[in-house]
Amino acid sequence: MRRLFIAVDLSIQVVERLATLQAELNATVADQWGEAVRLGTVKAPNIHLTLKFLGDTAPEMLPVIQETLRVLCRPLFPFEVECRGVGAFPELARAQILWAGVDETSAEVLGLLHRALQRDLVKIGVEKERRPFRPHVTLARVKSEESRSFEELLTPLEAVSFGKSFIKDLILFESRLEPSGARYEVVDRFSLGEN
Numbered sequence: 001m002r003r004l005f006i007a008v009d010l011s012i013q014v015v016e017r018l019a020t021l022q023a024e025l026n027a028t029v030a031d032q033w034g035e036a037v038r039l040g041t042v043k044a045p046n047i048h049l050t051l052k053f054l055g056d057t058a059p060e061m062l063p064v065i066q067e068t069l070r071v072l073c074r075p076l077f078p079f080e081v082e083c084r085g086v087g088a089f090p091e092l093a094r095a096q097i098l099w100a101g102v103d104e105t106s107a108e109v110l111g112l113l114h115r116a117l118q119r120d121l122v123k124i125g126v127e128k129e130r131r132p133f134r135p136h137v138t139l140a141r142v143k144s145e146e147s148r149s150f151e152e153l154l155t156p157l158e159a160v161s162f163g164k165s166f167i168k169d170l171i172l173f174e175s176r177l178e179p180s181g182a183r184y185e186v187v188d189r190f191s192l193g194e195n
Contacts, residue, residue: 094147
């Protein structure tokens with residue numbers, strides 16, 4: 001079984017800004033809570049925006065998934081995504097995951113793409129995701145004995161823009177769990193609008 005997901009890459013400039021934000025958040029959390037809270041930040045090469053998590057996938061499904069994605073991408077056009085704002089799951093008052101979001105227009109476009117992926121992948125037997133799609137870029141996981149409120153820390157960042165990324169392809173990634181953490185490998189790329 002291969003642990004797969006479909007995502008889009010962000011521009012180097014956006015990733016650099018998000019990495020700077022991660023460093024700032026780490027420093028602030030250390031000042032505020034000391035050793036009681038740690039942030040397990042996502043390494044810069046792993047920063048991406050997931051469109052659809054496929055999970056453990058049988059090897060024989062791979063060619064069918066690849067063909068489905070190829071067909072889906074042909075009539076689509078490249079588009080721009082603006083990374084904007086910061087939040088937390090499940091909520092700021094008891095944060096477990098810190099994330100950067102996208103602006104309203106980007107969220108709409110990504111939502112349409114996510115729905116198309118769900119529709120086409122269900123036809124070939126890929127299970128539909130139960131949770132509502134909320135486009136975001138995971139920045140860090142909060143490691144703490146008790147839940148902490150990040151409201152004061154993140155509310156001032158709700159409208160901050162981290163820049164735009166030009167999305168010209170969808171990427172099928174494999175997630176490999178290693179002792180040093182997850183490592184993402186590109187399995188295939190699917191260009192938007194390519195015949």
